[in-house]
Amino acid sequence: MLSRLYAWLDSRLKLEPVKETLLDEPIPGGASWIYVFGSATLFLFFLQAITGMFLAVYYAPTPDHAYDSIRYIETQVLFGPFVRGLHHWGASAMVVAIGLHMLQVFLYGAYKPPRELMWMVGVLLLLLTMGFAFTGYLPPWDQNAYWATQVGINMVGSVPFVGTFLVRVMRGGDTLGALTLSRFFAVHILFLPAAIMVLIALHMFILRRVGPAGPWSKERAAQSREAFYPRQVFMDAVVMLGVFLVVVMLALLVPFPLTDKANPSDHNFIPVPEWYFLFYYQFLKYMEGPVLGPIATWVLPGAFIALLLALPFLDPHHEREPASRPLVLGVGAAFLVGVFVLIGLSVRDLQAMKRTDPAVVSGKALYERFGCMGCHRIHGEGGAVGPDLSYVGDQRDRDWLIKHFRDPQSTSLS
Ligand code: HEC
Incomplete structure (x- = not known):
C-alpha cells in the first residue's frame, strides 16, 4: 500500500534523486552517537518555533498588558x-546542544578545510541564538526582564563611536519602554x-x-562508509526523543515563576541573568572601571567572535588528529575551564546573597495572616x-505607614 503510494508520488514528483541526497x-567511518548534536539543536529550534x-x-507586547498576559498564560x-516551560527550558537546552555540537566539531577539527564556510555560518548561528536569548528575556516584562535587559543595553552603550546610536536603535527612545518592548518582540519573533x-x-x-x-583519522574514515539512513537517522531520532523528554520533565517539574511586574523606578533591583550568561556576568564583576570595563563589555567579546570566525584560517593544517593540535586544543580547554570556574564562583556568590530581606518575608507573612488581600491588590x-x-x-x-496602621484617621486626609 505504502510502496504503491510512494511509486505513484515518485512518478509525479521524481522523488528518487531527492531521497538519494x-x-x-x-558518512565516512560510519554512523556514530558523537554526530547527533547538530540534529538535536535543529530539533530544539523547531520546538522553540x-x-x-x-x-x-x-x-500582548505592550508594557500595560505584557505582564498580565503572561500571568494569564500561567494561570x-x-x-x-x-x-x-517548554519554551523556557527549550532555550536552555538549545544552548547546551549548540555548545556540545561546537565542542565536537572543535575536537574533531571538523572546521578545517574544506569546511571553513560551514564553521563560519555555524558561528553566526550561535550569535543569532544568543540574540534570541537576549531579546526573549524582555517580553515577560517582570522586574528581572526589565533590569537584566537594561544591563545588556548599557553594555552595548559602551562600544565606542556607535554605542550611543546602537542603544537608541535598540531602545527606540531615551528610556526602556513601550517602543523597546515592541522592538525586542518583533526582532525575537520575526527578524x-x-x-x-x-x-x-x-x-x-x-x-x-x-x-x-567523519573521524579524525584518515585510516578510520577510509575503513567504512555508511549512508546517513538508516543508522544515523535512528541515532538522531533517539537523541531528539531523549532531549524532548528531558525538556518536558523540566517544564513539568521546575516552575519558572514571574518576578514582580517591571517597575522602572526601582533602581535597587539586582537582576540575575540566565545560567548561560552567568560566567560573563561574573566576569564583569571583576572588570570594573574606565579601562577594564570596556575591555570586558566589548573588546574581549568582539575579539572572541572574531577569533571564532577566523579559527579555520588560523589553524588551517589538514591534520585533524587531536594529538597533533596541542596549542588549539589547549586554548579551547583553558577557555572552557575559565567558563566553568566563573559559573562556579557566580553560583557561590548568588547563594551567599540574601535574596530577600527578612523584614520583607515577615511583612509578607503578616499581610497573609491578616487577610489584607481581601481589600488590597498587589500586582493584580x-x-x-x-x-x-x-x-x-x-x-x-x-513613618507614614506606621502612623496609618496605628491611627488610620490621622493619615486619611493626606
Ligand atoms: C476591609 C478592607 C481592608 C482591609 C482588610 C485592609 N485594608 Fe488597608 N485600606 C483599606 C481602605 C479602604 C484604605 C483607604 C483608606 C484611606 O485612604 O483613608 C486602605 C488603606 C491602606 C493603606 C494606605 C494606602 C495609601 O497609600 O493610601 C495601607 C498601607 C494599607 N491599607 C495596608 C493594609 C494592610 C497591611 C492590611 C492588612 C493588615 C490592610 N490594609 C487591610 C481597606 C482595607
Missing part, C-alpha cells in the same frame, strides 16, 4: 504553564527567525556539498476595596 549521504507560536497567541490557559532559517538552510546546504567530516492579585499597594513603598515612607 537526503538519506543516502555517505512551535511553542513560541502558541505563546504569541496570548501574549488561565490550558497547558499554558507547560508550553511556557531573528527569518535570519536563522536562512542560515540553517545555508549550513545544511554546505554540509551536503562538502559532506560530513487581591480585592479592589482598598488602594492598590503594589508600589506603596515608593509612595509612602515607613
Whole structure:
C-alpha cells in the first residue's frame, strides 16, 4: 500500500534523486552517537518555533498588558504553564546542544578545510541564538526582564563611536519602554527567525556539498562508509526523543515563576541573568572601571567572535588528529575551564546573597495572616476595596505607614 503510494508520488514528483541526497549521504567511518548534536539543536529550534507560536497567541507586547498576559498564560490557559516551560527550558537546552555540537566539531577539527564556510555560518548561528536569548528575556516584562535587559543595553552603550546610536536603535527612545518592548518582540519573533532559517538552510546546504567530516583519522574514515539512513537517522531520532523528554520533565517539574511586574523606578533591583550568561556576568564583576570595563563589555567579546570566525584560517593544517593540535586544543580547554570556574564562583556568590530581606518575608507573612488581600491588590492579585499597594513603598515612607496602621484617621486626609 505504502510502496504503491510512494511509486505513484515518485512518478509525479521524481522523488528518487531527492531521497538519494537526503538519506543516502555517505558518512565516512560510519554512523556514530558523537554526530547527533547538530540534529538535536535543529530539533530544539523547531520546538522553540512551535511553542513560541502558541505563546504569541496570548501574549500582548505592550508594557500595560505584557505582564498580565503572561500571568494569564500561567494561570488561565490550558497547558499554558507547560508550553511556557517548554519554551523556557527549550532555550536552555538549545544552548547546551549548540555548545556540545561546537565542542565536537572543535575536537574533531571538523572546521578545517574544506569546511571553513560551514564553521563560519555555524558561528553566526550561535550569535543569532544568543540574540534570541537576549531579546526573549524582555517580553515577560517582570522586574528581572526589565533590569537584566537594561544591563545588556548599557553594555552595548559602551562600544565606542556607535554605542550611543546602537542603544537608541535598540531602545527606540531615551528610556526602556513601550517602543523597546515592541522592538525586542518583533526582532525575537520575526527578524531573528527569518535570519536563522536562512542560515540553517545555508549550513545544511554546505554540509551536503562538502559532506560530513567523519573521524579524525584518515585510516578510520577510509575503513567504512555508511549512508546517513538508516543508522544515523535512528541515532538522531533517539537523541531528539531523549532531549524532548528531558525538556518536558523540566517544564513539568521546575516552575519558572514571574518576578514582580517591571517597575522602572526601582533602581535597587539586582537582576540575575540566565545560567548561560552567568560566567560573563561574573566576569564583569571583576572588570570594573574606565579601562577594564570596556575591555570586558566589548573588546574581549568582539575579539572572541572574531577569533571564532577566523579559527579555520588560523589553524588551517589538514591534520585533524587531536594529538597533533596541542596549542588549539589547549586554548579551547583553558577557555572552557575559565567558563566553568566563573559559573562556579557566580553560583557561590548568588547563594551567599540574601535574596530577600527578612523584614520583607515577615511583612509578607503578616499581610497573609491578616487577610489584607481581601481589600488590597498587589500586582493584580487581591480585592479592589482598598488602594492598590503594589508600589506603596515608593509612595509612602515607613513613618507614614506606621502612623496609618496605628491611627488610620490621622493619615486619611493626606
Ligand atoms: C476591609 C478592607 C481592608 C482591609 C482588610 C485592609 N485594608 Fe488597608 N485600606 C483599606 C481602605 C479602604 C484604605 C483607604 C483608606 C484611606 O485612604 O483613608 C486602605 C488603606 C491602606 C493603606 C494606605 C494606602 C495609601 O497609600 O493610601 C495601607 C498601607 C494599607 N491599607 C495596608 C493594609 C494592610 C497591611 C492590611 C492588612 C493588615 C490592610 N490594609 C487591610 C481597606 C482595607
